[in-house]
Amino acid sequence: MANRVAIFIDGAYLDYVLKEEFKSARIDYRALSEQLAGDSDILRTYYYHCLPHQGNPPTRQESDRYSTQRRFFNTLDRLPRYTVRLGRLAFRGVDENGRPRYEQKRVDILLGVDMVQLAAKQVIQDAVLVAGDSDFIPAITAAKSEGVVIRLFHGQRPHSDLWQEADERTQFTQGFVDAVSMSLTS
Template sequence: MTMERVAIFIDNAYFKIVQQQEAIPVDYEKFCDEIIDSTDQSSRFRTYVYDCPPYQSNPPTAEEMKRKSGFDAFKYNIIRLSRFEVRTGRLQIQRDEKGNILKKADGTPILRQKGVDMALGIDAALLAATKQVQRIILVAGDSDFVPAILAAKEEGVIVTLFFYPKGIVHDSLFEACDERFPITRELLQKSERKTREKNKIGHK
């Protein structure tokens, strides 16, 4: 059997929540090795991690600067791993129809990722159209990624979803993927990061 090449796409905003919910910091290389093992005769082509720098007000607060420093350290560590790429978008404050800032119960603004789904879509389309991979493994739960999945499938790429069963997974995303596997506590424990310095979760 021919060894198929696999690209792994990780929505890090989603994956950070999974790690925080289970209180298990993950070694990203180990995690990728574990989920690759779930597919037969596969080798990892590359892992793409999609994330946004934390929001910074003008001027930034001490807490915001601390979060930005954590994000920079995370990105620094990830891009030095073998066959890993980091794609960054931006966080945008959400407003109502009148332009008022929407806030959480604690008074902090509601933020939404921008540009992440576009970056993932471009990567998926390019890898699929140029036949560089035969499978995409997606770690995500957002329906924004559905167009990218459908485009990759049109090129004959198999799309496998790894989702957190205790969290929200949009039905359209679940249905669009060819295969689905839960991110279990056991899987996270197998991938647990043993040192504090390597590929930290990043900002909260």
């Protein structure tokens, strides 16, 4: 019998990797989950992100971006064995060019709580994590203490402590991204 795996995707991180390393490749998220799982049985894919900022009142561009993201998250949430969990954005001032800066809140903790709960209940044997920062290390440590094998999928520069804490590590390649990309006729 194959191991059961839960897949945890930091959506903002995946967006960043796809944009910066793979020219904004469009992904078939069902195929992505299957590739990430390998030979394991998928319990569920958890996708974490935030809706974009909207002013009060929102500009036309903000409304359009918000509606597009909402539709995307709703589409993901309807895929078999997919769950979308949304955090929120917090305003963090402006950058040197006067553009507003926002920070995701609750996303990392939502992911960590889900991972630890599934590990503690012994529902999974493996956890696939698509992420790049060290905020997930406490959850990884707790899941590993319950016997869960942590498989990290990452871009070119994951945090070194995160990389070290994972049991298995796979850097995204062009071949992997090509295998899960949507065809132009989709």
